[in-house]
Amino acid sequence: AALAAGADPIIFVGQDFAYTDPAKTHSSATRLTCNEMVEEISGNRDDFVTIPGVNGTKVQTDRGLLNAKDTLEEFLRRRPHRYINATSRGARIAGTEERPLAEVFASLPRPTPSAAHPSAKDRKRAAESETARGRRLRRVLLAEFERLGKESERLAAMLHEVRARCRRVAGWLRRSSAPAPQEIRKQIDKELGAIDRLVQQVNRHHQFWLLLQGLTLKGLKYCNRIRHQLRQAERQGAPWSRTARLHLAWFQVATSAQLKAINAFHNLIKGHAHFLTEEKRLLASEADPEELFSFYVQHDKIRLAHRLLPLLPASASERGDICLARGVIAGIFRHETEQRAWMQKAQAHDPGIVAAVTDAYQRTGDWFLAAARECPALKIDHSAALRLLGDGLVFGDNHRGCAAELLAHAQADAADLPPTLQDDQLRARASIVAAWGELLERHPHLADRMAATERGRLLLARGRLLLLAGQAEEALPWLQQARSLLPESGRAALALAQALIHTGRHTEGIATLDTAVALDRSCGYYWETLGDALLAAGLAEEAAAAYERGFLALPHHAEFLRKMGDCYQMAGQPAAAAEAYRHFEARRGGQATLNACAG
Known part of the structure; x- marks a missing residue:
């Protein structure tokens, strides 16, 4: 977006791709954090990586952040430009200059007085420039989506060929239950070699798979386990049928994971491309704001639709569908009174729209449910997900999905909060x-x-x-x-x-x-806490009574006796104090306190 808008230079601030503070995942001012995740990651050495940082330092990161850094670096490599990394601490980003933020700001041109207070002509020119930048950005995105779509189609075709060849080999292996004849072995080995070459050709698209690493990670981890088994079998001189089947399993698992990721990615790209193409058509035809507003709402582009609200004519408020859309937007922006008002207005204008109102509430709840489900992947604190689900109940008219999700979380969270939990x-x-x-x-x-x-x-x-x-x-x-x-x-x-x-x-x-x-007799410890508080307040007799009841609950805790003796001493009851100390020392096996009292 910055490239399409003509920004020069492009400055990165806060792109650290690392845990620069060992105790935090986000800055102190951030509301949605998950700082306990750091301990979990640091305890798993397989997920924790040390990489070069800015100014010659070393920083720690995880594989998810490292994948994001690799993707950005590949993007910068393919689009030469002046990029400045002004992040004070963090990972080194290839293709960027490293400069302090203050120095970068000092080098930027200052706005002139006329720029600070633009004229109407300047504002019109800026608006036209903004429109041109929007068109340029759309062209760049469509071209990129088209390139990625074609590449994903090519890779999918190759992976389908790998799958077909694997099926053929699997059939040969099933038919050869007895030791395979030499000619069948040669045929299977030849086919496995062809599959291997095809898989290598697929894997040469390194940056494409970096982009999809999160989608393929689970399958490829399983694939690595099979590869380990294969190498062990080869070192141990396992039978040919064993190594052939492991080779085949390796290809099948990797292909399945990659195909699944490719198909999901391709559908996502097609959806984005379709949206941009249709948006381009509507803007080129100078569609009225109502049509564009409905288009954005239909595609869940809520913020884009929200920006058009001031442009809607007063007559739009008489349309039931527009009122419903405004109700959905108000709900997502958490304006409960406004949401209810728009839903009621929709029904007033069109009494037959009751089912659509129910769908609108359902859609609003769906939005909050989807946002809550994304929290773990985005490493956002669990409490934020709970609040989003709660908002889904409010603005989704008791959305069933949000309620079911909350009940499941209640069961898990309650199990994690037993009454015996320490402070x-x-x-x-x-x-x-x-x-x-x-x-x-x-x-x-x-x-x-x-x-x-x-x-x-x-x-x-x-x-x-x-x-x-x-x-x-x-x-x-x-x-x-x-x-x-x-x-x-x-x-x-x-x-x-x-x-x-x-x-x-x-x-x-x-x-x-x-x-x-x-x-629960262990609760008797609180008598000691209560006794200490009473003794500190100068209520020695009341404190002694508390210690006595604590001793009855926890007779193995001799300290109650010593403290009872202290209370009796303060209360001017030396005989009672001596008796308490005697019992205390009898349990402790000494006379020091008793002698001190007698003296």
């Missing part, structure tokens, strides 16, 4: 827990469809996070709901007890804590 592990999942909190509040009908255990775990995680953030009052309703859904969970009762105590409801909190300990 630091819970904090690491804070974005996902927050997203579920929003969804459960916004869509109670969705919550009603969840299993009680799943819903309870999600509510408990949300309440615990609020509690950890010091928001006990806000946490209370979440934890009360979680407690009712998880009646056998001591940890759910414990979290509720903590919230009740923090909000001053001590009697109810203590009773709930007793219930938690009865369900």
Whole structure:
């Protein structure tokens, strides 16, 4: 696009193709991140690569980013131009100059006062220039699509020939169940050699396969395993039939993966080319804005359609189809009131359009569902996908696909949020827990469809996070709901007890804590936390009572006895203190504390 628009030079900023900060995948200001992915990638040495960086440095990347860099470098090689890489840290990009961004800005021409405040004539000239650039860009794209389409057709034809030859060899091998005669062996070896030469010819289109690497990666990994088996068989002197079958399997798997990728790519290219050709025809015929608007909506070019809204005549608002399209656009841009208004207006103008309104809501929900499903491939945080699905429920009129996807995610996420999860592990999942909190509040009908255990775990995680953030009052309703859904969970009762105590409801909190300990004796550790807080507040007798109840729950934890002794000392009860210290030392096997008390 920059080339077609006549930009010179073309400056790359932020094209790092690497993990320049070991703890982050995106800049700090980015909302949709997936920083935990770095740990996953760095732990898998097969996916982690060290490559040359700018200014003679070394940077780490993964194979997906490396593929993107290779594709860009091939594009730059085929289109000589002045390219500047002004990214301060990142991978070295072949075919670019490396210069600091400040230096690049300093070298660019400054706008003149007249350029800062253009006249009407200048604005008209700029608009005409913009139109010319658009036409030039369309020509460049159509030419590129045509080239890629022809190349993919040639490769598909070659791959179909490979497949046909493989079938022929497979038939010969099936018929020769006994040791094959020498002449059949020669025939099969000759055919495998021909297939090998054809496959090599296909693979010479190196940059084309780089472009499709993501689509063929899974099949080609399996193909590499077969190749490894083949080399092992050859080294071990395996029978001819074994090596012949492995050769054939290798060709078949590689061809199948490549054909699948080629067909998907070819259909994609054809779709883009058809759109650009039809758009060119409409623009050349000076079609009215309504026709062009409908064309863009039909092809899901929502942003292009959105740009035409100011050009639509007032009469367009009287057409049911235009009102529906505007409703879809409003939904995708998350304008709920506006979306509803346009849908109602469509039905008012055309009462027979009810089915089309349902389809329009379905289409809007489909858009959010597709966007959510793309999040893992784009390495966008899971919480963003959950929010997109939630938007699909709102703007897709309770879209069934979004609801089903959310219920499946609820099952998986709840399994990853057990009540026994430690605080630091819970904090690491804070974005996902927050997203579920929003969804459960916004869509109670969705919550009603969840299993009680799943819903309870999600509510408990949300309440615990609020509690950890010091928001006990806000946490209370979440934890009360979680407690009712998880009646056998001591940890759910414990979290509720903590919230009740923090909000001053001590009697109810203590009773709930007793219930938690009865369900799960390990919850008795909270008596120590509570005792410490009471002791710090100068309430020695109350602290001693808390430590005593903790000791009854966890009698192996001798520290309760020592702390009880400290409390009795502060309360002026030396005999009780001595008794507590005596029991403590008896368990510890010493007399030091007892002697200190007597002295």
